[in-house]
Amino acid sequence: MxxxxxxxxxxxxxxxxxxxxxxxxxxxxxxxxxxxxxxxxxxxxxxxxxxxxxxxxxxxxxxxxxxxxxxxxxxxxxxxxxxxxxxxxxxxxxxxxxxxxxxxxxxxxxxxxxxxxxxxxxxxxxxxxxxxxxxxxxxxxxxxxxxxxxxxxxxxxxxxxxxxxxxxxxxxxxxxxxxxxxxxxxxxxxxxxxxxxxxxxxxxxxxxxxxxxxxxxxxxxxxxxxxxxxxxxxxxxxxxxxxxxxPATDPAFDNRLLAPAMAKFDAARAERDLDRPRQAGHVAEAERAIRQLVAExxxxxxxxxxxxxxxxxxxxxxxxxxxxxxxxxxxxxxxxxxxxxxxxxxPRRDDAVTAAQKLAARETEQARLDAQEALDDPLVMAGRRLAGEAFAGEVTEVVMAWTESKRPSPRPLVTVATEDRPQLPEGGGGKVYRSLDGRPQTAEFVRVEEGGLLVLRLLDKMGRGRDPEPGSVPEKGDRVCWTLFEHDARGGPKLPDPEHTPWTHGGPPGSATAPPLPDAVTDEDLL
Structure with missing residues (x-):
């Protein structure tokens, strides 16, 4: 919990x-x-x-x-x-x-x-x-x-x-x-x-x-x-x-009220089945009594x-x-x-591939749900911050920097002051994310400076030009929440088709590679 x-x-x-x-x-x-x-x-x-x-x-x-x-x-x-x-x-x-x-x-x-x-x-x-x-x-x-x-x-x-x-x-x-x-x-x-x-x-x-x-x-x-x-x-x-x-009922209700009412219903039906016309009304009366009990x-x-x-x-x-x-x-x-x-x-039971696909889909949806609930709700995000899975703080400094390539791309350094204690690697290199217009923007954790200031390097969502697009880089004084978890869940590897299921999981249905059925039980197998 x-x-x-x-x-x-x-x-x-x-x-x-x-x-x-x-x-x-x-x-x-x-x-x-x-x-x-x-x-x-x-x-x-x-x-x-x-x-x-x-x-x-x-x-x-x-x-x-x-x-x-x-x-x-x-x-x-x-x-x-x-x-x-x-x-x-x-x-x-x-x-x-x-x-x-x-x-x-x-x-x-x-x-x-x-x-x-x-x-x-x-x-x-x-x-x-x-x-x-x-x-x-x-x-x-x-x-x-x-x-x-x-x-x-x-x-x-x-x-x-x-x-x-x-x-x-x-x-x-x-x-x-x-x-x-x-x-x-x-x-x-x-x-x-x-x-x-x-x-x-x-x-x-x-x-x-x-x-x-x-x-x-x-x-x-x-x-x-x-x-x-x-x-x-x-x-x-x-x-x-x-x-x-x-859907279970209380035993006191079953024993003291329901069981006697059903007994009367069974007795009335038995009398009716013996061709006794007067008992037809008793069956309807007993049925109404049960209906009233259950409805209550x-x-x-x-x-x-x-x-x-x-x-x-x-x-x-x-x-x-x-x-x-x-x-x-x-x-x-x-x-x-x-x-x-x-x-x-x-089917009563899923085959190996279908079961694995369902399990992978549920794991993906669980990761997506956890991320979306935190992004939608500051109270849920507070729980993630308390667990060290996110942090919020004020931007104290922004220093522009670029990649060393033929077409330099912006890689600004953003310094954040926070009172949270995120579980970031000591030597740097971990990635963090923030929501930018509904899309996740990725940053790389660089180092910790004196006073507990965190230095981050923005990596994407700043446009294709040399200068970042307006609003894509936080400004000094902005309060931003960063997460250590990704905002979009990633799917797992593609699973084989049922006809290409490996023999370890039953093999293709009806194929020669499927494991043989066990021997039938004989009298000698029983003590």
Whole structure:
């Protein structure tokens, strides 16, 4: 944890309320996000119990399964979920704008610009906590391989065509959420903890109600007191006053309320199946009781997510937030094209090259995100300065100098007085960077003079003439912030195509160089 974040947590404990970690919002917030509050059944992974979903705070769609262990009811629930989510996702697919994309020409191998189209906006799904993101991933994996009646008339438990399609989109959103800086699938707790520091642990911050209690406690009460109440307070019947943010439910709710209600539902269905007409009304009554119980568990979390969104909207967006959202739009457009082209769903496991490409892309995006957040936010930059990764100071002297070549280029020496302690090499030679009209200008660290003055030599962004362009060289008295990290992340080396994968990583699929399969297990292998 960065030192500045630790100090902010200590200050939150002293003040009794959360402290800001940023001055701007570092994630994109859609004008119409889709809030998704899921609940799952205890004892069976991936068995949904209910969900609240919608783009209107006052008009959520409430979906409940009266018996989650019934496979038919489960797929009916997912089909109904698809009818609410897919129109939202597809609503962004056909509104496009012309754009250019750089691709590799298969014949020449050169990078060329290709005219294409880009969706003007992309969907945004917001869940209560980080566990909700993992549950979206689990739902996507369980749905995207399901067979429909059109694909396989003899398939067991065929599903509507929207179900595997929603599974593919959920999988894409979950994969995109692993890319640092992406905003297509976000959790409310991660959004809040990026911008505020509380006086509790990171694990406790995943309780959305407790987190909100620290950020906006009632008058006269501390965040710690309200967070403790949100986590532990129960009514006379032993039920939590603030149910958890899901997808897991409280055991007291499961044992004392939900289990008896489901038992009544199962008994009523059994009586109905015995051709007893009077029991039909009992089934509907039992189903309504379960629906009311589950809806009450989700309603507090639904309101809490929208409260978190309102808090985040009070922060102005960072200058480079939309740049990262543009990359999300490219991702959405690319997946839309793959779906419309009839490509198969995402595989269960990535091949070696694809996995390495994803890992390299995430590392690059993480470096880019760290740099952009610091450049957009002086409070984040203060943390980098405290860590010795940047320094700010006043320019005390500028001495013009040029290279010794046929066409001399300007290499002015800039002296900076700073109280920061950057981790520069003692003998000089390290590079530092500053933002000049949105572009990084590079300077070389030359030496340290008496009084702790740092001497830098500017290397670029001064034009092609012998004299620097106006504004490209800082003047005496200017206060400039320099970073030891690059502003633009560099990509790694090009990876081989799947058909040229080395044998150490499985070899080309189906080739003779691939490692042989292990011998089959025989009776002699078992004791």
């Amino acid at each position: 960065p030192l500045l974040s630790t100090l902010a947590r200590l200050e939150a404990v002293r003040a009794g309320r959360a402290q800001p970690l940023t001055t701007v919002r570092h994630r994109h917030l859609s004008g119409q996000p889709l809030v998704f509050v899921p609940l799952t059944t205890a004892g069976e992974a991936g068995a949904p119990l209910g969900a609240m979903v919608g783009t209107d705070r006052d008009d959520p769609r409430i979906l409940v399964i009266p018996q989650p262990r019934d496979r038919d009811l489960r797929w009916e629930f997912l089909a109904e979920l698809a009818t609410h989510v897919m129109p939202y996702l597809e609503g962004y697919a056909d509104v496009v704008e012309p754009a250019e994309r750089t691709e590799t020409d298969p014949e020449s191998g050169k990078r060329v610009k290709v005219e294409t189209e880009l969706c003007t906006d992309a969907p945004q799904l917001i869940v209560p906590s980080r566990a909700g993101i993992e549950y979206v991933r689990l739902l996507g994996r369980s749905m995207r391989f399901r067979r429909t009646a059109e694909q396989d008339p003899e398939a067991a438990y065929p599903v509507p065509s929207q179900v595997p399609l929603l599974g593919r989109w959920f999988t894409h959103l979950a994969e995109r959420s692993r890319v640092p800086g992406s905003s297509m699938l976000l959790s409310a707790t991660d959004l809040l903890t990026r911008h505020w520091a509380t006086g509790q642990s990171s694990l406790e911050d995943q309780h959305l109600a407790a987190l909100l209690a620290w950020i906006d406690p009632p008058a006269g009460r501390s965040g710690a007191e309200e967070a403790l109440r949100a986590e532990l307070a129960r009514d006379a019947s032993g039920q939590l006053l603030v149910p958890p943010a899901g 568990q989700m309603s507090a979390t639904w309101d809490a997510v929208w409260t978190a969104i309102d808090l985040l909207r009070t922060l102005p967006p960072g200058g480079r937030t939309e740049e990262r959202w543009t990359r999300d739009r490219w991702s959405f457009t690319g997946h839309r094209d793959r779906v419309r082209a009839g490509e198969p769903p995402q």
